[in-house]
Amino acid sequence: MTQTDNARIRHTVVFKLKHPKGSAEEQDFFKALMKLASIPGVEKFECMKQISKKNKFEYGVSMEFANQLAYDQYNIHPDHVAFVQNRWIKEVDDFLEIDFEPLKF
Amino acid sequence: MTQTDNARIRHTVVFKLKHPKGSAEEQDFFKALMKLASIPGVEKFECMKQISKKNKFEYGVSMEFANQLAYDQYNIHPDHVAFVQNRWIKEVDDFLEIDFEPLKF
Numbered sequence: 024m025t026q027t028d029n030a031r032i033r034h035t036v037v038f039k040l041k042h043p044k045g046s047a048e049e050q051d052f053f054k055a056l057m058k059l060a061s062i063p064g065v066e067k068f069e070c071m072k073q074i075s076k077k078n079k080f081e082y083g084v085s086m087e088f089a090n091q092l093a094y095d096q097y098n099i100h101p102d103h104v105a106f107v108q109n110r111w112i113k114e115v116d117d118f119l120e121i122d123f124e125p126l127k128f
Numbered sequence: 129m130t131q132t133d134n135a136r137i138r139h140t141v142v143f144k145l146k147h148p149k150g151s152a153e154e155q156d157f158f159k160a161l162m163k164l165a166s167i168p169g170v171e172k173f174e175c176m177k178q179i180s181k182k183n184k185f186e187y188g189v190s191m192e193f194a195n196q197l198a199y200d201q202y203n204i205h206p207d208h209v210a211f212v213q214n215r216w217i218k219e220v221d222d223f224l225e226i227d228f229e230p231l232k233f
């Protein structure tokens with residue numbers, strides 16, 4: 024196993040929804056989003072409110088994976104694929120993905 | 129104290145340096161950046177490598193504050209102000225700030 028395989032990954036997505044803030048549609052979206060937490064390999068799952076005025080995003084979701092393999096398996100998991108196709112693509116207005124690994128010098 | 133004053137904040141900045149990757153200048157920048165961890169109110173300070181190919185940023189720095197007041201005091205702390213003026217503005221090519229609060233429904 025290479026060093027890259029071993030590196031822990033924090034996967035973060037900031038996003039803006041098409042739904043009005045505080046709407047039932049918005050709540051239903053988060054209910055579906057939170058179900059991703061139960062996909063094997065997903066750790067430290069968090070949904071957050073984005074509060075900086077220096078970007079356009081309103082929410083964030085963050086999760087950690089033990090390594091790249093766990094992240095890859097999450098990406099291809101049927102529940103994740105279905106969520107992206109049935110909910111994310113239809114209900115998200117704009118988003119940005121950011122993935123972190125520990126920094127080593 | 130209002131609910132907003134009480135809310136814990138995770139302050140994240142993703143960025144791209146002007147320095148070549150792996151250079152001595154880059155290492156020196158991170159040495160200076162890491163000193164921000166000792167400013168009062170800064171918790172869970174982390175420097176990270178940004179690995180998603182879906183954005184242009186190369187690194188990230190993340191820290192938490194107990195509330196907005198602690199965050200405001202960090203922003204105006206002389207060590208933070210000096211770092212921004214003497215290092216960040218000169219050595220950072222591009223960046224994006226993202227601030228998270230816990231999401232409550």
